[in-house]
Amino acid sequence: MRETTEEERYQLAVEYMALTELYDRFLSSKRSRYDITEAFLYHPIQRRNSNFYDKQLLKDMGIAYKDIRDEIKSRPEWSVQRWIDEYYRMMNSE
Numbered sequence: 001m002r003e004t005t006e007e008e009r010y011q012l013a014v015e016y017m018a019l020t021e022l023y024d025r026f027l028s029s030k031r032s033r034y035d036i037t038e039a040f041l042y043h044p045i046q047r048r049n050s051n052f053y054d055k056q057l058l059k060d061m062g063i064a065y066k067d068i069r070d071e072i073k074s075r076p077e078w079s080v081q082r083w084i085d086e087y088y089r090m091m092n093s094e
Helices: 006-027 044-061 065-073 080-093
Strands: none
Touching: 006 044, 006 065, 006 080
């Protein structure tokens, strides 16, 4: 991957987290008991489809998870809904 700025890594992390969670919500109407905004994938086929989407998204974005991992882990207090809200905010400000 090419060298990215801190702002680009932030934007990529937000996009990745939001899109993967929105896809997981598409796969399942169940929610995590720890975070009611987070989709709960209980069936092996759902998890397989989610993992495939995850890998394909990273490939399409042209990044590896390790490139955005620190950005994601620096915000442990963020719920999945917060990632989604931030994604929509970023898309509306462009």
